[in-house]
Amino acid sequence: MTTSAQLFATAKTLIPGGVNSPVRACKSVGCDPLFIARAAGSKLFTVDGDELVDFVMSWGPMLLGHAHPGVTEAARAAMLDGASYGAPCPAEVAMAQAVVDAVPGIEMVRMVNSGTEATMSALRLARGVTGKDAVIKFEGCYHGHGDAFLTAAGSGVATFGIPGTPGVPEGTVRHTLTVPYNDLDGVAALFAAHDDIAAVIVEPVAGNMGLVLPKPGFLQGLRELTTRHGALLIFDEVITGFRLAYGGAQSVFGIDPDLTCLGKIIGGGFPVGAYGGKRRFMERISPEGDIYQAGTLSGNPVAMAAGLATLAALAQADYAWLAARTESFASTLAGILADKGLPVVRNRIASIFTLFFTESPVTDFATAKTADSARYARFYAHMRARGVNLAPSGFECAFTSFAHTDADLEKTLDAAKAFAG
Numbered sequence: 229m230t231t232s233a234q235l236f237a238t239a240k241t242l243i244p245g246g247v248n249s250p251v252r253a254c255k256s257v258g259c260d261p262l263f264i265a266r267a268a269g270s271k272l273f274t275v276d277g278d279e280l281v282d283f284v285m286s287w288g289p290m291l292l293g294h295a296h297p298g299v300t301e302a303a304r305a306a307m308l309d310g311a312s313y314g315a316p317c318p319a320e321v322a323m324a325q326a327v328v329d330a331v332p333g334i335e336m337v338r339m340v341n342s343g344t345e346a347t348m349s350a351l352r353l354a355r356g357v358t359g360k361d362a363v364i365k366f367e368g369c370y371h372g373h374g375d376a377f378l379t380a381a382g383s384g385v386a387t388f389g390i391p392g393t394p395g396v397p398e399g400t401v402r403h404t405l406t407v408p409y410n411d412l413d414g415v416a417a418l419f420a421a422h423d424d425i426a427a428v429i430v431e432p433v434a435g436n437m438g439l440v441l442p443k444p445g446f447l448q449g450l451r452e453l454t455t456r457h458g459a460l461l462i463f464d465e466v467i468t469g470f471r472l473a474y475g476g477a478q479s480v481f482g483i484d485p486d487l488t489c490l491g492k493i494i495g496g497g498f499p500v501g502a503y504g505g506k507r508r509f510m511e512r513i514s515p516e517g518d519i520y521q522a523g524t525l526s527g528n529p530v531a532m533a534a535g536l537a538t539l540a541a542l543a544q545a546d547y548a549w550l551a552a553r554t555e556s557f558a559s560t561l562a563g564i565l566a567d568k569g570l571p572v573v574r575n576r577i578a579s580i581f582t583l584f585f586t587e588s589p590v591t592d593f594a595t596a597k598t599a600d601s602a603r604y605a606r607f608y609a610h611m612r613a614r615g616v617n618l619a620p621s622g623f624e625c626a627f628t629s630f631a632h633t634d635a636d637l638e639k640t641l642d643a644a645k646a647f648a649g
């Protein structure tokens with residue numbers, strides 16, 4: 229029995245499913261998880277001594293690579309001065325300045341501890357400032373595990389949310405309206421039918437049903453509809469922020485959202501999220517305004533130091549180089565699979581891609597679901613056995629980093645060449 233297997237067996241007696249976040253259990257690919265002893269650059273090292281080229285990168289945060297020396301040193305130095313004060317510290321001001329300077333739509337920002345907290349707080353703010361309750365979200369988009377966002381889409385084009393999990397009251401998701409991603413007409417229809425819509429929340433590039441790109445005009449259309457109907461446009465840039473570009477997806481697509489949610493990369497691997505936006509809205513947050521939101525560990529000095537070091541390195545980074553490198557790699561990988569006669573659709577932007585085992589273009593959740601999950605599970609297991617760590621679900625993204633070497637990419641392509649299908 230491997231050490232990973234032993235740890236997992238013990239973990240399952242102590243932690244639900246043996247993991248602290250469900251997808252890590254690797255259930256949807258029919259494998260047991262590998263336990264990680266350490267990580268460096270593009271590599272994970274398991275407790276059993278195996279080395280894997282990593283394309284999960286902690287689900288996105290590690291754009292500079294694992295254990296980046298500058299980030300590690302900044303966090304270490306900060307920790308020597310105490311891990312948390314419960315009082316303001318200079319790094320919070322520096323972090324707010326860095327975020328405001330980087331992200332065009334953010335004039336003021338509040339730090340929180342996760343992406344989930346960021347989206348929950350942004351929705352509360354949108355409801356507070358508009359005095360309305362409903363929110364439009366898109367099928368297949370993920371905004372963390374706040375109750376309002378845990379809806380299952382019903383049938384039909386535009387549906388009321390129904391609870392996506394036991395424990396979420398119907399009364400909560402009654403206010404969540406769900407439409408397919410890229411369906412601007414569906415959004416317009418919801419606005420025509422409801423006068424209580426506080427916000428539209430969207431991943432400007434969707435990364436939680438695999439990678440799905442916005443169609444031309446989709447984001448602009450959301451901007452126009454929300455403005456016309458007095459609703460706020462919330463960009464959930466927890467994945468795309470500082471990854472698509474230093475200024476996030478909004479800087480790439482030239483859209484000015486009212487509120488923006490950040491997470492993942494801005495913590496440099498520490499538990500951090502943030503929400504920010506127009507000053508006139510953010511000034512409504514407590515204690516300046518009347519809308520409550522708080523956090524004992526928010527703006528934590530160690531996390532701020534790691535985040536600041538991450539942003540400082542990214543401000544100098546060559547995003548175009550990594551995008552071109554990722555495109556060449558992803559297209560070669562897709563070509564290897566296509567040459568075997570496998571149906572492969574490749575969606576890619578910047579340093580993110582998904583290969584869907586399907587014939588049809590993937591533009592929303594319905595088309596993403598046409599992908600062959602059983603084949604993906606075989607591909608995952610095949611690659612993992614050859615030292616390549618892909619996301620343990622076909623509905624996730626592959627992330628490259630500035631630390632991935634030519635040898636890493638070669639090794640990955642070689643492993644794929646041996647895949648039987």
Ligand SMILES: *Cc1c(COP(=O)(O)O)cnc(C)c1O
Binds near residue numbers: 371
């Ligand atoms: C990961 C993610 C979240 C949730 O962030 P957590 O830190 O896991 O709470 C929210 N929105 C998007 C788009 C995400 O990818």
